[in-house]
Amino acid sequence: MLLAFVIFLLTGLSFASDSFAATLYVKKSGTKLQVSDSARSKVIARLSRGTPVSLIKKSKRFYQVSAPGGNKGWIFKFKLTSRVPANSSGGGGILGALGGRQKIAARESSSGSSIRGLSPISEKHAKNKGISEEDIQAVKQMEAFHINPLDVEKFLKEGRLGEYGQ
Secondary structure (H helix, E strand, O other), X not given: OHHHHHHHHHHHHHHHHHHOOOEEEEOOOOEEEEXXXXXXXXXXXXXXXXXXXXXXXXXXXXXXXXXXHHOEEEEEHHHEEOOOOOOOOOOOHHHHHOOOOOOOOHHHHHHHHHXXXXXXXXXXXXXXXXXXXXXXXXXXXXXXXXXOHHHHHHHHHXXXXXXXXX
């Protein structure tokens, strides 16, 4: 009788966990939904930022999910969030690919904006401090630099970083 009760209880918990699956959201457009819990597995689909997925199972570095349209597969866990991503552009850039923090606190906002290059105020301040026009142009040139997403993927794979880490 006790054995039957335990089996009944475990079966009930199994069904309950399926019906109350957590909803997670894709952090960045182009996120890979893959066949298995390996960064080197076949890509089933690429999901857009904000796409809701239902958590099925957790593995060390990957989550098995069910995506809209019935696709089931695995996503690197740092590509997902429990909150709906804001409608802002950008999608995380290199730090997002590495699974890094994507929010900037208010106290960090001034240094965060300098990462994106010189604002007109910063440029004026630089000139007043005697920074050469050549150095100011070098910062503007760095600001315009763009890294191809495929090159980022290759960098992560070769360096065994992010989803390719061990």
